[in-house]
Amino acid sequence: MYIKYLKLINFRNYKELEMEFDKNLNVFIGDNAQGKTNILESIYYCSIGKSPRTNKDKELINWNGKYAYIKAGVYSSSHNLNDKKIEIKIFKEGKKGININSIRVNKLSELMGIFNVVMFSPEDLKIIKESPSFRRKFLDIELCKFSKRYYYNLVQYNKVLSERNLLLRKRNNSNSDILDIYDIQLSKYGAVIIDLRNKYINKLSKMGKIIHEDITSQTEKIEFKYVTSITDLDNIENSLFKVLETNRQRDIEKGITLYGPHRDDFVTSINGINVRNFGSQGQQRTSVLTMKFASLEIIKEITGEYPVLLLDDVLSELDANRQKYILNSIDEIQTFITGTGIGDIKKNVKKENQIFIVKSGKMNRI
Numbered sequence: 001m002y003i004k005y006l007k008l009i010n011f012r013n014y015k016e017l018e019m020e021f022d023k024n025l026n027v028f029i030g031d032n033a034q035g036k037t038n039i040l041e042s043i044y045y046c047s048i049g050k051s052p053r054t055n056k057d058k059e060l061i062n063w064n065g066k067y068a069y070i071k072a073g074v075y076s077s078s079h080n081l082n083d084k085k086i087e088i089k090i091f092k093e094g095k096k097g098i099n100i101n102s103i104r105v106n107k108l109s110e111l112m113g114i115f116n117v118v119m120f121s122p123e124d125l126k127i128i129k130e131s132p133s134f135r136r137k138f139l140d141i142e143l144c145k146f147s148k149r150y151y152y153n154l155v156q157y158n159k160v161l162s163e164r165n166l167l168l169r170k171r172n173n174s175n176s177d178i179l180d181i182y183d184i185q186l187s188k189y190g191a192v193i194i195d196l197r198n199k200y201i202n203k204l205s206k207m208g209k210i211i212h213e214d215i216t217s218q219t220e221k222i223e224f225k226y227v228t229s230i231t232d233l234d235n236i237e238n239s240l241f242k243v244l245e246t247n248r249q250r251d252i253e254k255g256i257t258l259y260g261p262h263r264d265d266f267v268t269s270i271n272g273i274n275v276r277n278f279g280s281q282g283q284q285r286t287s288v289l290t291m292k293f294a295s296l297e298i299i300k301e302i303t304g305e306y307p308v309l310l311l312d313d314v315l316s317e318l319d320a321n322r323q324k325y326i327l328n329s330i331d332e333i334q335t336f337i338t339g340t341g342i343g344d345i346k347k348n349v350k351k352e353n354q355i356f357i358v359k360s361g362k363m364n365r366i
Contacts, residue, residue, distance in 0.1 A: 001074065001075070001076055001077055001115065001116060001303075001305045001306065001307060001308060001334070002021070002023045002074075002075055002077065002308060002334035003021055003043060003046075003072050003073065003074055003075070003115070003308060003334065004020060004021060004023075004073040004074075004075050005018070005019065005020045005021065005071075005072070005073040006018070006019055006021070006039070006042065006043065006070070006071070006072050006073075007069070007070070007071040007072075008042055008068075008069070008070055009065070009068065009069040010061055010062035010064075010065025010066075010067060010068045010069065011038065011042055011060060011061075011062065011068045011069070011070060012035065012038035012041070012042075012060060012062065012068075012361075013035045013038060013062065013360070013361035014035060014038060014062070014361050015062060015065075015361065017361075017363060019356075019363060021334070021336075021354065022334075022353055022354040023334055024330075024331075024334060024335070024353060025334075025335050025337070025345075025353035025354070026334075026335070026336045026337070026353065026354050026356070027336075027337045027338075027339070027342065027345055027353060027354070027355045027356065028040075028336070028337070028338045028339075028356050028358050028363075029338075029339060029340065029341065029342055029355060029356070029357055029358065030340070030357060030358035030359055031340060031359070032340070034358045034359050034360060034361070035358050035360070035361045035362075035363075036312075036313075036338035036339075036358045037053075037121075037312050037313070037338060038361075039336070039338075039358075039363075040119065040310045040312050040336055040338060041053055041060075042070050042072075043072065043117060043308065043310060043336065044117055044119050044310060045060070045070060045088065046070060046072045046074070046086045046088065046115055047111075047114075047116060047117040047145070047307075048111065048112060048141065048144065048145070049088070049096070049098060049108045049111050052119055052121070052123075057090050057094060057096060058090075058092045058093075058094060060090055061090060061091075061092055066091075066092065067089055067090060067091050067092070068089070068090040069087070069088070069089050069090075070087070070088045070090075071085065071086070071087045071088075072085075072086045072115070073085055074086060074114070074115045076305065077305055077306075084100055084101060084114055084115065085099075085100070085101050085102070086098075086099075086100055086111075086114065086115060087099040087102075098110075098111055109148055109151050109152065109155075112144050112145060112146075112148060112151055113145060113146055113148070113303075115308075116145050116146070116299050116303065116305075116307035116308070117307050117308045117309070117310055118292055118295050118296050118299070118307050118308075118309055118310070119292075119309075119310040119311075119312065120288070120289070120292045120309070120310065120311050120312070120314050121310075121311075121312035121313065121314060122312075122313060122314060122317055124288045124292070125284060125285060125288055127288055127291065128268060128275055128276055128284045128287055128288055129276060129284060132263070132264070132265035135265055135266050136261075136262070136264065136265070138291075139197050139200065139201075139266070140154060142200065142295055142298075143196055143197065143200055145299065145307075146299060146302050146303060147196060149192065149196070150192070150193065150196050153189045153190075153192040153193055154189075154193055156185075156189045157186065157189035157190055157193055157260075157261065157262075158262075160182055160185045160186050160189065161186060161257055161260070161262060163182065164179070164182040164183075164186065164257055165255070165256050165257055167179065167182070168251050168252055168254075168256060168257065169255040169256075171252055171253070171255060176248075179248060183241055183244040183245060183248075184241065186240070186244060186257075186260060187237045187238070187240040187241040187244065188237060190236075190237075190240050190260050190261050191236040191237035191240055193261040194226075194228055194230055194233075194236050194240070194261050194264065195233075195236055197226055197261065197264070197266075198226045198228070198233060200298070201224050201225065201226040201266050202226075203298055204224050204291065204294050204295070204298065205222075205223050205224040205225070207294040207297045207298060208222050208223075208224060208290045208291065208294040209221060209222060209223070211290050211293050211294055211297075212270075212286070212287075212290040214325070215286055215289065215290065215321070215322065215325050216286065217321075220270050220271055220283070220286075221270065221271055222268065222269070222270050222287060222290055223268075223269050223270075224266055224267070224268055224291075225266060225267050225269070226264065226265075226266045227264060227265045227266055227267055228261070228264045229243055229259045229260075229263065229264070230243065240259075240260065243259045243260075244257075244259060244260070247259055268287050268291075270283055270287065275287050282319070285317060285318060285322070286322060289318070289322060289325075289326070293329065296309065296333065306332055306333045306334075307333075308334045308335075308336070309330060309333045309334070309335040309336070310335075310336050311326065311335065311336065311337045311338070312338050313338050313339055313340075314326075315337065315339055315345070316339060316340070327345065342355060
């Protein structure tokens, strides 16, 4: 899978931009705050209809524009898949319109899986270092890319969870009948979420071990393990219902649902040591690198094609061995790289590539 062309109107600091890309490597060079990351952000937005940097779509619109517009031509490397034209219009009121091949998309789920990307940026270190919410978000995004079933159950679960928490905040013990209904629904949707997350983590761990050993010259073994309050993973729905039922009084007292996949986590360990708590900065960065490249392989295994890889200013954060691993591993993957210099890329990449100089929202090919 690769993106052949991109058109932007009033997106971030780009008043208007049209460009074509190489099927292999595309490099954006320039000083900070010139618009390099904005290109990657627009490509990412075409994949899941959301920005990796903000939850407020109106921030994507140029300050003097009424709307932002993105058009991308997505082409398949396989003859079995059709090429796609993705168009997205973002309005200041918070609404957006999405067309695929000039046909209006009414639900965001219809965009999922059309055009897959994996993005790696310095911010991704939060997946390892920060709270479980960052790790859950990583899982949700990755699974939604190729599983409409996961997306549906996640949306339904969050809707029911919100309604249950609203009821709990009233702290009224007489609402037990309604809570029974909510708990049945949460168990139904939550069971799918936990099951698919656990299977994904197992796959991530299996593929990650191979990748991580390659990166670290066989000196480190990495493992990812899903952490949930559910003990019986063979009967998740019933087990989740019992957990909710057992802890209901505590939920009422606290005014919030304390158990379920919205509180789950996963642990990353290297040679048996928890990387978040005891790993070095280098091990934490390498763990994220492993996670991202394992995600590439999982998408390839499921869809038959590699997604597009977006590397936002990460090479400068990695040592020479990690840089070399990345640049030697992207032969079959269309890759977009941002940075302030070209030296390490030229040294390690042999294939054809396009290099763009970015300055004040202007793009020039060299």
